[in-house]
Amino acid sequence: MGSIEAVHIRNVTKTFGSTVAVNDVSLTIPAGSFTTLLGPSGCGKTTLLRILAGLEQADNGQILVGSSVIYDSEQAINVSARKRGIGLVFQSYALWPHMTVFQNVSYGLKLRKLSHDEIEQRTLAVLKTVGMEGYEKRYPSELSGGQQQRVSMARMLVVEPSVLLMDEPLSNLDAKLRLNLRAELKRVHEATGMTIVYVTHDQTEAMTLSTDVAVMNHGVVQQWAPPQEVYHNSRNLFVAEFMGTPTTNRITGTVQLKESRISLMGGVASFPLGAELQSLVTDGETVHLSIRPENIVLSAQEQPGSIPLAVYAYLDSGPDVHVYLQGPDGTTIIARDDNRVKPGSDKTLHVTLPADAVRLYRDESGDLIQ
Amino acid sequence: MNRRSVSTRVRWGLHEIVQPRFVLNVVLAAVLVVLIVMPAVSLVYRSFTASLVDSFRIPGVQRGDLILHHWQRVIVTRSAFFVPLFNSLLVAVGTALVAMVIGSALAWLVVRTDLPFRRSLALMAVVPYMLPSWALALPWLEFFKNTSAGRPPGFLQVLTGIEVPTWLVFGPVPIIIVMGLHYFPFVYLIVSSALTNIDSQLEEASELLGATRWQTLRSVTFPAIVPGLFASLLLAFARTIGTYGTPALLGGPVGFTVLPVQIRSFLRMNLAARAYILSIGLILISVVLLYLNQRLVGTRKSFSLIGGKGFKTRPVTLGKAGPWISAGAHVFLIVSVILPLLLLFWSSFMERAGSYNLSNFTLHYWFGAGDQAISAGEPGLFRNPRVIRGTFNSLRIAIFGGAICAVLGMLIGYSVVKGRGKTFSQFLEKVSFLPMLIPSIAFGAIYMSFFARPIGPLPALYGTMALMVLLVVGKQLPFTTRTGISSMFQVAGELEEAAEISGASWPRRFLNIIWPLTRSGFISGVLIVFITTMRELSLFILVITSRTEVLTTLTFSYAEIGQQQLSNALMTLLIMIILIVTAMIKLYEHLSRRHRPA
Numbered sequence A: 001m002g003s004i005e006a007v008h009i010r011n012v013t014k015t016f017g018s019t020v021a022v023n024d025v026s027l028t029i030p031a032g033s034f035t036t037l038l039g040p041s042g043c044g045k046t047t048l049l050r051i052l053a054g055l056e057q058a059d060n061g062q063i064l065v066g067s068s069v070i071y072d073s074e075q076a077i078n079v080s081a082r083k084r085g086i087g088l089v090f091q092s093y094a095l096w097p098h099m100t101v102f103q104n105v106s107y108g109l110k111l112r113k114l115s116h117d118e119i120e121q122r123t124l125a126v127l128k129t130v131g132m133e134g135y136e137k138r139y140p141s142e143l144s145g146g147q148q149q150r151v152s153m154a155r156m157l158v159v160e161p162s163v164l165l166m167d168e169p170l171s172n173l174d175a176k177l178r179l180n181l182r183a184e185l186k187r188v189h190e191a192t193g194m195t196i197v198y199v200t201h202d203q204t205e206a207m208t209l210s211t212d213v214a215v216m217n218h219g220v221v222q223q224w225a226p227p228q229e230v231y232h233n234s235r236n237l238f239v240a241e242f243m244g245t246p247t248t249n250r251i252t253g254t255v256q257l258k259e260s261r262i263s264l265m266g267g268v269a270s271f272p273l274g275a276e277l278q279s280l281v282t283d284g285e286t287v288h289l290s291i292r293p294e295n296i297v298l299s300a301q302e303q304p305g306s307i308p309l310a311v312y313a314y315l316d317s318g319p320d321v322h323v324y325l326q327g328p329d330g331t332t333i334i335a336r337d338d339n340r341v342k343p344g345s346d347k348t349l350h351v352t353l354p355a356d357a358v359r360l361y362r363d364e365s366g367d368l369i370q
Numbered sequence B: 001m002n003r004r005s006v007s008t009r010v011r012w013g014l015h016e017i018v019q020p021r022f023v024l025n026v027v028l029a030a031v032l033v034v035l036i037v038m039p040a041v042s043l044v045y046r047s048f049t050a051s052l053v054d055s056f057r058i059p060g061v062q063r064g065d066l067i068l069h070h071w072q073r074v075i076v077t078r079s080a081f082f083v084p085l086f087n088s089l090l091v092a093v094g095t096a097l098v099a100m101v102i103g104s105a106l107a108w109l110v111v112r113t114d115l116p117f118r119r120s121l122a123l124m125a126v127v128p129y130m131l132p133s134w135a136l137a138l139p140w141l142e143f144f145k146n147t148s149a150g151r152p153p154g155f156l157q158v159l160t161g162i163e164v165p166t167w168l169v170f171g172p173v174p175i176i177i178v179m180g181l182h183y184f185p186f187v188y189l190i191v192s193s194a195l196t197n198i199d200s201q202l203e204e205a206s207e208l209l210g211a212t213r214w215q216t217l218r219s220v221t222f223p224a225i226v227p228g229l230f231a232s233l234l235l236a237f238a239r240t241i242g243t244y245g246t247p248a249l250l251g252g253p254v255g256f257t258v259l260p261v262q263i264r265s266f267l268r269m270n271l272a273a274r275a276y277i278l279s280i281g282l283i284l285i286s287v288v289l290l291y292l293n294q295r296l297v298g299t300r301k302s303f304s305l306i307g308g309k310g311f312k313t314r315p316v317t318l319g320k321a322g323p324w325i326s327a328g329a330h331v332f333l334i335v336s337v338i339l340p341l342l343l344l345f346w347s348s349f350m351e352r353a354g355s356y357n358l359s360n361f362t363l364h365y366w367f368g369a370g371d372q373a374i375s376a377g378e379p380g381l382f383r384n385p386r387v388i389r390g391t392f393n394s395l396r397i398a399i400f401g402g403a404i405c406a407v408l409g410m411l412i413g414y415s416v417v418k419g420r421g422k423t424f425s426q427f428l429e430k431v432s433f434l435p436m437l438i439p440s441i442a443f444g445a446i447y448m449s450f451f452a453r454p455i456g457p458l459p460a461l462y463g464t465m466a467l468m469v470l471l472v473v474g475k476q477l478p479f480t481t482r483t484g485i486s487s488m489f490q491v492a493g494e495l496e497e498a499a500e501i502s503g504a505s506w507p508r509r510f511l512n513i514i515w516p517l518t519r520s521g522f523i524s525g526v527l528i529v530f531i532t533t534m535r536e537l538s539l540f541i542l543v544i545t546s547r548t549e550v551l552t553t554l555t556f557s558y559a560e561i562g563q564q565q566l567s568n569a570l571m572t573l574l575i576m577i578i579l580i581v582t583a584m585i586k587l588y589e590h591l592s593r594r595h596r597p598a
């Protein structure tokens, strides 16, 4: 305990009855990283965290913290939650209502039979780290949600676990507090250097906080990479569409190898197919083209290769503008336009899709073509 | 997982069985099997088993043989089963109806109107339910008794000279009235909670459309509470059918027999198998009723959705009629609840039965030493060894029963919550609820059939205090388990897991987290079992011996042999104990709510 460790998850599977909550997950969480498990509700994030913490037992697989095995289905090893040296911050905070803030935070230290002075000194120090000094005598019911959250974090930090798990710690707070605590979390991570595994379904949170993101769906890790990589080079359509608000634009097209292009929107538009991709696709194959709203270039005049599209909504939120455009076949495209190009009297804008920002995905598997 | 080697599987198995939770589960399952499953099976088995007496009476039958004889006799002898069954149903239907009329009228008045002094009505309305179910049978006799069979006259006859007809003293009519007056609080509680959940905007809407108050009541209020009414009717019915005291006291002298009474007389006639058969019948009736109720509760949920947002209750104004209705309701409750108890109390100071003058005043029945001239030499309560022993027995059974039952309830609650959905915990949950389906008298019969002889290492428990305590534990388990589950729900999840993550071992978690947070639920569990046990008669009446006599059975036996004043005095004592403990429970709940850092 105390040292900063990596976590190795190998082929971990967990089923509840017929639901496969976690499906053959393998991940290595580097020591000192801030890894986020990101995914829609019910995708198995909490279950994976609870398996790591030892509160739930996987059906299969192996888990190591540093070099020590804490779970191994083949060797029948299952280190109990209390001996794993892993902390877990619950979504509900789970503060003990009958204990004061001080008692809540010092509980783990008392169990370790430290001296009275050391307990007091470490408890006060960690309360200071989370900005809760002066609240020692309060009961949890006398704290605000954000304060309870800080105390529940302090309770886990105080025993200096080698890994800290957090299950949607900010989801019960209002938007403003969430922003503040996000910065706080980042600071705590930098101050302690601890390995943190963080669960959220808020992708902005994931983007801003993490060093690594693992996007999950149906119990399977879809992509595991640094956040920018996940965002810009999403490995499949699910990840591409899950990341980003508003979501990425998906335009379905057909490969026309002879013309080296992809015909879009029923043939009224097309997108040049780069030479390096031509060997990866077959003629007539259906593919999906994904481009994020901020990468679309709009102009009032026709440009080489641009597609004229009808504007049907123009939403100006102050800092940025979202333009909703519609193709002749009904395809909707959302563009974020920082230049505030106004459509002409024909309510049409010319759309250019920069080749380096476009990603192509296969139709059946949804995988990135690269 | 499927291709795991044998040694891995063995090692996982070993892992599993040293877990505290696993050990706990196994122990609890064993306890439930012994307390509930095996006794229930033995009831059925014993109903087919030939006794020693049978082996003399029936040619070719050895003791222990399986025979259909008793089942056949029960079915062909009208007076053995069908007559008591009919009487039981008659009494249950009547009681349920009386209880429903009184209970729902009171509920409506208290919850939905601006009746003056509603709160005092609400308070009085629950009193009968706290008392033994036959508490009113004694003052009924005291008041209405007639001299027709050479008995001393009752209060009414002494006061006015009116001799009421015997059908008003004994038989179905007084039984129904007395039990109806006991069970109406039950309906009152269910219906008032149903009424609280109706949005008064529905009623207002109806009035805006021009409906009169009566039309609104009939077409809006009433349909909304019909499921609640029906449920309370079924539950009152189910309880009545297993009740022993009142029908025995008020039916016995005129030969009006209900199933519980018949069960006891079969046991006294050494026809245990037939008693068990009738008990099975009672259980089946109860199962059907509670099943119907379960179905109803399902539909009732949709009614409570009526409220929703903008929920608001505005009382119905009674206007000028208000004070009159209030006065009427108060008089009714005073006459039917308070005055009878006062009469009971007063008569315990009357030396000779049948006279209510001050000249007849005596403290003998409370403090007197044995005197052959009065009541066959039985000393007054406070000097009567039977009473003193009975009091101690009652207290011991209630305290030990309450404590054991509450501990079991908590532990089962823990197992159920922790292992949600797992086979083991489902087993625990289902089985611990079974006694709910079994009327008290039948539960007594079940334990007679099982614990009367040695079972493995366990000696025969008939005639021991242990059996009495087990009876209480088994019968009350559904209630403490329910409390246990609900208090564990808040605690045994993440609150306990947080302690586990912090490094606390299982005993530590129990001590530091679970116990402090469930203690108040536990204590109210103990108190509730205590109070129910103090007033319980039907559960004990079959298994009682002179050594294990409790206050209720003693009171009943004095009443049975015509020692009226003694039994009246004893009932008064019992009621005082119950009221004091109830007040203490309320006080405790009040205090623990205030101090809880919620």
Ligand SMILES: Nc1ncnc2c1ncn2[C@@H]1O[C@H](COP(=O)(O)OP(=O)(O)OP(=O)(O)O)[C@@H](O)[C@H]1O
Pocket (backbone or CB within 6 Å): A016, A017, A019, A020, A021, A039, A040, A041, A042, A043, A044, A045, A046, A047, A048, A201, B421
């Ligand atoms: N104890 C359980 N018993 C049965 N099914 C469960 C249990 N716990 C989780 N599941 C199921 O496993 C799946 C994954 O659940 P999990 O709680 O891990 O999702 P999650 O990603 O944390 O979702 P959320 O974002 O809503 O918290 C869900 O389908 C859920 O219904």
Ligand SMILES: [Mg+2]
Pocket (backbone or CB within 6 Å): A045, A046, A047, A167
């Ligand atoms: Mg979750």
